[in-house]
Amino acid sequence: MAYSPLIEQLIASLRSLPGVGPKSAQRMAFHLLQRDRRGGAALAEVLGAAMERVGECRDCRLPTEEEQCSICRSDGRDAGVLCLVESPSDVFALDQATDYHGRYFVLGGRLSPLDGIGPAELGLDRLEERLRSGEIREVILATSPTVEGEATAQYVAELAREGGASCSRIAHGVPMGGELETVDSGTLGHAFAGRRRYE
Template sequence: MSFSPLLQNLITSLRALPGVGPKSAQRMALHLLERDREGARTLSESLLQAAEKVGECQRCRNLSEETLCPVCEDDSRDHQLICVLESPVDLIAVEQTGGFNGVYFVLKGHLSPIDGVGPEDLGLDQLFERVESGEVRELILATNPTVEGEATAHYIAEQLQDLNVNITRIAHGVPVGGELEFVDGGTLAHAFAGRRSLKRSQDD
């Protein structure tokens, strides 16, 4: 079945959403036009405003409308404790556990030479600068327990190996091959409690 150009464009645009295939996009488009045109207008306005006004925090790279996100602006949090994550979705997952009072650094991806993603694409120079300044007591590497996530954590740990900072990796409870956004809060909290150091001992 062929659709009018505007309707086809809407269906194609909706497929940009994760997990939305042709049929799902078609159902969404028809629902908005047949039953909820006011909702469609509100959705389009919200998307436009977000696309134009939501940028990233200059300190942690999380999504933010301001220069600094609410977490980085919060003086009650431990700014010497930084948790390194792959995405803003992972940050939300950690925040929902209620057990972490430090701050974050969001990579927005992981190292992947095959895809052309290198350290500069993840803002690692900015992270290393913060650690080298001496303001960080502990760096928690909470990248996803995938091959790429593990490689990214290992790279960060190796680059900071000689600095006087405790480098830990979340461990127990998070399944290998899983992603943080799909891990329940209790499991994630246990993973943080069981994190381990990645720095070599002086005897090694």
């Protein structure tokens, strides 16, 4: 037995969403059909508009339907400091957690030559120009502590050095409130090797 063609298509399409398998797709489809037609129609409309109109900020590559994102537009932000992140949600997370008031650069991934992701795919050619021009005096590397994230950080650190900018990497170690015994050994080794003078 199969549902009607349109419902089968809807269930298949919902699986484009990350983390949605066949069962959740079915549950979502029937929830919208039976209980929330209005929400479903609104989602269809805004999703269509977003897929068509959202591009990226010309300066930092944050997705936006405007030419420049609100951070790069803002006069209250220090244009000489740049924090390098992998994904748009990292911008949000850092901005909520810190009082950082510089700008960001969103890679949209990490260097991974085997997957065909080189500097150009991450917009690093554009970043290189900006670093060379000398307008940036400080770069904060906030890529993830994975092999590829580290490689990406090293690559950008090199560019920053050539452009004369100072460079720092966010700290990695035992999470606040974490019990040592529950932390994986890689993190623990890193935290131990990266210990700082206690004052």
